[in-house]
Amino acid sequence: MGKKTAAMLLAASLTLSACGSAGTSEISGDSAASPDSSTSSSSNSVSPGNSTAGQPANDSGSKDQDQASSKGSANQTTSGSNPDSPAASSDVSQNQETTASTPAQTEIKYHMNKVYNIVPNEEGTEKKVVLLTFDDGPKEAEMINQIIDTLDKHKAKAIFFVNGYRVKSHPELLKLIQKRGQVIGNHSWDHIVLKDQSEAEVRHQIEDVQKIIKEVTGKTPVFFRPPHGAGGDIGRKVAKENGLLYMTWSNGSLDWEMKAKDPNKSEAIIKNVMDQLHPGSNILMHELPWTAETLDQLLTKLEQKGYSFVDPNSIDASKQP
Numbered sequence: 201m202g203k204k205t206a207a208m209l210l211a212a213s214l215t216l217s218a219c220g221s222a223g224t225s226e227i228s229g230d231s232a233a234s235p236d237s238s239t240s241s242s243s244n245s246v247s248p249g250n251s252t253a254g255q256p257a258n259d260s261g262s263k264d265q266d267q268a269s270s271k272g273s274a275n276q277t278t279s280g281s282n283p284d285s286p287a288a289s290s291d292v293s294q295n296q297e298t299t300a301s302t303p304a305q306t307e308i309k310y311h312m313n314k315v316y317n318i319v320p321n322e323e324g325t326e327k328k329v330v331l332l333t334f335d336d337g338p339k340e341a342e343m344i345n346q347i348i349d350t351l352d353k354h355k356a357k358a359i360f361f362v363n364g365y366r367v368k369s370h371p372e373l374l375k376l377i378q379k380r381g382q383v384i385g386n387h388s389w390d391h392i393v394l395k396d397q398s399e400a401e402v403r404h405q406i407e408d409v410q411k412i413i414k415e416v417t418g419k420t421p422v423f424f425r426p427p428h429g430a431g432g433d434i435g436r437k438v439a440k441e442n443g444l445l446y447m448t449w450s451n452g453s454l455d456w457e458m459k460a461k462d463p464n465k466s467e468a469i470i471k472n473v474m475d476q477l478h479p480g481s482n483i484l485m486h487e488l489p490w491t492a493e494t495l496d497q498l499l500t501k502l503e504q505k506g507y508s509f510v511d512p513n514s515i516d517a518s519k520q521p
């Protein structure tokens with residue numbers, strides 16, 4: 201029992217090369233692309249013409265489909281069996297203030313596979329898990345609290361993939377997410393399509409977010425999701441250099457296609473997720489009011505199907521698929 205404390209301090213020091221400050225400054229604020237404002241195309245019924253869009257990560261895919269394209273993903277579950285879990289701890293960890301960058305003491309039990317599913321490192325570990333993620337915040341305290349209240353009710357943790365420009369305007373919201381024990385991921389500074397950008401710009405988009413999150417929370421993220429699922433080769437490379445696990449998703453709620461006036465959004469969100477549900481589902485949602493309202497029902501439904509919610513801290517972020 202003695203040795204819980206020792207190992208925790210070092211991971212912190214793996215800080216990354218301080219960012220090579222981006223040369224470019226002109227980031228055309230395509231933040232419009234974020235789901236809050238998206239959806240104007242009228243012809244756009246749920247699934248893009250592209251039959252099996254499967255994985256969004258196809259950086260070659262067109263920009264606007266990116267997010268939509270995850271509908272109907274068909275993944276083969278790679279029965280992961282990679283015995284390299286650095287077992288660490290008890291389950292008592294709850295980083296509720298996280299002064300420096302104390303890594304959560306959660307035991308590493310999972311990794312991500314090539315199609316962005318979360319799979320156990322070892323046989324015998326529960327496979328029927330889903331990863332919950334909320335992109336494009338932080339936007340509003342009320343919504344964040346509503347989402348986290350529901351997560352708490354279900355004893356679930358999620359990754360909140362945030363944009364740098366939003367953190368800059370509302371650092372207190374980022375602190376709120378952290379203080380409430382949730383995990384923060386990097387979703388680029390401006391929410392632009394990275395695959396079209398120069399390396400300098402991509403560095404700015406990723407590394408400046410690492411920096412601001414570290415400044416605000418004391419912790420550097422280990423998860424990265426490119427906006428629109430399109431990070432390109434450079435995005436992947438820069439993410440890796442920064443110790444970030446690059447992921448898109450494997451189960452899209454399509455909450456970003458919905459508008460306030462649409463009826464039956466909750467039903468639609470639940471149906472979308474359930475239709476694509478499989479062990480290890482990496483579920484893409486957003487900080488949106490209808491998602492916040494639906495979350496309790498959705499999580500209940502998932503539990504009824506025998507799924508539990510994987511703690512992002514138990515995923516081996518250093519293991520690139």
Ligand SMILES: [Zn+2]
Binds near residue numbers: 235336387391427
């Ligand atoms: Zn996004």
